[in-house]
Amino acid sequence: MADLDVDVVVIGAGPVGENAADRAHQQGLSAAIVEAGLVGGECSYYACIPSKALLRPVDLKAAVDRMPGVASGPVDVAKVLERRDQFAAEDDSSQADWLSGAGITLLRGRGRLTGERAVEVTHDDGTTTSVTARAVVVATGSVPTYPPIDGIADVGAWTNRDATQVKDVPSSLLILGGGVVGVEMATAYQRLGAQVTLVQHGERLVPGVEPEAARRLQASLEADGVDVRLGTSMTAVRRSDGAVTATLDDGSEVTGDELLVAAGRKPATSDIGLETVGLEPGKPLPADDTTTVLADWLYAVGDASTGAKLTHMGKYQARICGDVIVARARGQQLGGRYSHHATTAEHTAVPQVIFTDPQIAAVGYTEDAARAEGLPVRSVSYEIGNVAGGSLQADGYDGFATIVVDTEREVIVGATFVGQDVADMVHAATIAVVGEVPLSRLWHAVPSFPTMSEVWLRLLETYGL
Ligand SMILES: Cc1cc2nc3c(=O)[nH]c(=O)nc-3n(C[C@H](O)[C@H](O)[C@H](O)COP(=O)(O)OP(=O)(O)OC[C@H]3O[C@@H](n4cnc5c(N)ncnc54)[C@H](O)[C@@H]3O)c2cc1C
Numbered sequence: 230m231a232d233l234d235v236d237v238v239v240i241g242a243g244p245v246g247e248n249a250a251d252r253a254h255q256q257g258l259s260a261a262i263v264e265a266g267l268v269g270g271e272c273s274y275y276a277c278i279p280s281k282a283l284l285r286p287v288d289l290k291a292a293v294d295r296m297p298g299v300a301s302g303p304v305d306v307a308k309v310l311e312r313r314d315q316f317a318a319e320d321d322s323s324q325a326d327w328l329s330g331a332g333i334t335l336l337r338g339r340g341r342l343t344g345e346r347a348v349e350v351t352h353d354d355g356t357t358t359s360v361t362a363r364a365v366v367v368a369t370g371s372v373p374t375y376p377p378i379d380g381i382a383d384v385g386a387w388t389n390r391d392a393t394q395v396k397d398v399p400s401s402l403l404i405l406g407g408g409v410v411g412v413e414m415a416t417a418y419q420r421l422g423a424q425v426t427l428v429q430h431g432e433r434l435v436p437g438v439e440p441e442a443a444r445r446l447q448a449s450l451e452a453d454g455v456d457v458r459l460g461t462s463m464t465a466v467r468r469s470d471g472a473v474t475a476t477l478d479d480g481s482e483v484t485g486d487e488l489l490v491a492a493g494r495k496p497a498t499s500d501i502g503l504e505t506v507g508l509e510p511g512k513p514l515p516a517d518d519t520t521t522v523l524a525d526w527l528y529a530v531g532d533a534s535t536g537a538k539l540t541h542m543g544k545y546q547a548r549i550c551g552d553v554i555v556a557r558a559r560g561q562q563l564g565g566r567y568s569h570h571a572t573t574a575e576h577t578a579v580p581q582v583i584f585t586d587p588q589i590a591a592v593g594y595t596e597d598a599a600r601a602e603g604l605p606v607r608s609v610s611y612e613i614g615n616v617a618g619g620s621l622q623a624d625g626y627d628g629f630a631t632i633v634v635d636t637e638r639e640v641i642v643g644a645t646f647v648g649q650d651v652a653d654m655v656h657a658a659t660i661a662v663v664g665e666v667p668l669s670r671l672w673h674a675v676p677s678f679p680t681m682s683e684v685w686l687r688l689l690e691t692y693g694l
């Protein structure tokens with residue numbers, strides 16, 4: 230392909246890179262995007278989408294099983310996997326078509342910086358294309374990390390790619406890591422018929438959430454039959470007679486047909502030529518609130534950056550990035566906090582939904598995190614099963630909501646919802662946090678009866694309104 234000169238070149242066509250290119254292009258800039266794998270990135274084929282496609286059927290079955298008078302049958306695993314393939318088959322033709330329809334040039338190959346505003350793309354056939362651009366955006370995502378455990382390189386350990394693209398559910402699965410990937414995959418696999426053993430070296434699961442949320446999740450996983458081992462780590466793993474055996478640091482052994490490593494991720498920045506522009510490879514790219522890394526030409530968004538490692542937050546960063554690039558191209562002043570040119574929500578209002586059973590949906594600070602920041606806070610909680618909407622949703626509804634209130638400003642700085650079907654409840658809290666809506670005004674946001682949102686009223690009453 231002939232060498233190219235464009236306004237913006239994006240390295241990495243995951244959900245985040247695609248959004249950055251599109252946002253800049255929609256406003257009149259020429260854009261090219263470089264992709265070494267599948268257009269759509271990890272999220273579309275090996276992360277968010279296939280994992281949720283595996284979880285939704287078993288989540289629905291559990292909800293039906295909690296309801297007297299309606300019966301669910303056994304899970305048809307083949308059908309579940311077939312539906313997963315409808316969402317996440319490893320074919321990026323429709324996403325590539327979308328890019329070309331949008332007028333963005335797709336360069337298939339591996340992109341590397343070769344200096345300021347210069348990227349070289351190496352295609353599969355070994356040929357190269359040089360791209361020069363006014364702005365370069367790094368959106369190369371992340372790759373799994375492997376803890377230093379004896380034998381881990383020799384047992385054919387699964388990553389999120391194997392777990393989400395599975396063709397045959399094994400009869401048993403060891404999971405290393407009790408973070409978000411670990412608990413979501415433990416939920417899916419145990420309910421798809423595998424015996425799951427989950428090993429987490431911390432004292433609790435999903436360390437970033439309210440402690441009571443993690444306790445309820447652990448109780449539910451254990452009730453499902455998951456063997457949860459906390460406060461322990463694997464010291465060695467070996468494969469014999471087809472199975473993987475892991476030795477734990479308390480001397481015990483656990484066995485499974487496969488081992489899924491879900492022990493965190495690192496940015497995919499080790500081989501993208503960062504050293505040619507004076508930056509250290511292998512580290513998350515330190516982007517400021519305008520997503521800028523260097524002067525007014527190098528930008529970073531998504532998992533490759535220091536921002537939150539979630540698709541929706543990466544896409545938010547990408548929209549800001551596109552707008553900043555356009556403003557600079559037009560010689561316009563950048564706006565400040567909460568403008569189109571600042572990722573303000575990254576500091577105080579990151580939402581996340583963990584699609585386990587119970588679901589955990591949270592935004593902003595937990596109580597402990599707020600105190601660590603020196604905020605004057607008080608948190609109040611209320612059982613969702615004690616509001617009419619919750620008790621109608623499921624018999625014995627197990628879940629609660631917590632709000633963390635800044636007692637000086639009387640605004641909500643964090644909220645957590647735990648329970649069946651709470652995923653969509655978090656957005657109301659996100660609006661309250663971002664809008665810094667005073668509690669006295671929230672009192673007038675009347676939840677409909679009988680919905681689970683009535684828990685908002687009870688939380689405000691419990692706080693003292
Ligand atoms: C199992 C799992 C489940 C998840 N579920 C959720 C969820 O439910 N919700 C959520 O918000 N987040 C979820 N995440 C996190 C989410 O997947 C990431 O935050 C998101 O994919 C980041 O998007 P990205 O575009 O930055 O990177 P990626 O999606 O990783 O895309 C980066 C792209 O860059 C390409 N690339 C890398 N290097 C180069 C190079 N040198 N040249 C050319 N191309 C290159 C890669 O091939 C890839 O296509 C999950 C993660 C995992 C592992």
Ligand SMILES: NC(=O)c1ccc[n+]([C@@H]2O[C@H](COP(=O)([O-])OP(=O)(O)OC[C@H]3O[C@@H](n4cnc5c(N)ncnc54)[C@H](O)[C@@H]3O)[C@@H](O)[C@H]2O)c1
Pocket residue numbers: 376405406407408409410411413428429430431434435436461462463491492493494538539581582583584
């Ligand atoms: N629903 C969602 O939003 C969703 C779903 C999946 C993943 N993600 C994102 O993907 C990213 C990666 O998730 P992840 O779960 O791989 O990473 P993570 O950092 O969330 O969790 C890794 C866990 O592994 C544990 N661990 C690390 N080394 C260990 C060892 N040697 N022995 C035992 N335990 C060990 C850690 O204590 C930690 O709890 C996260 O940023 C996450 O937010 C999001």
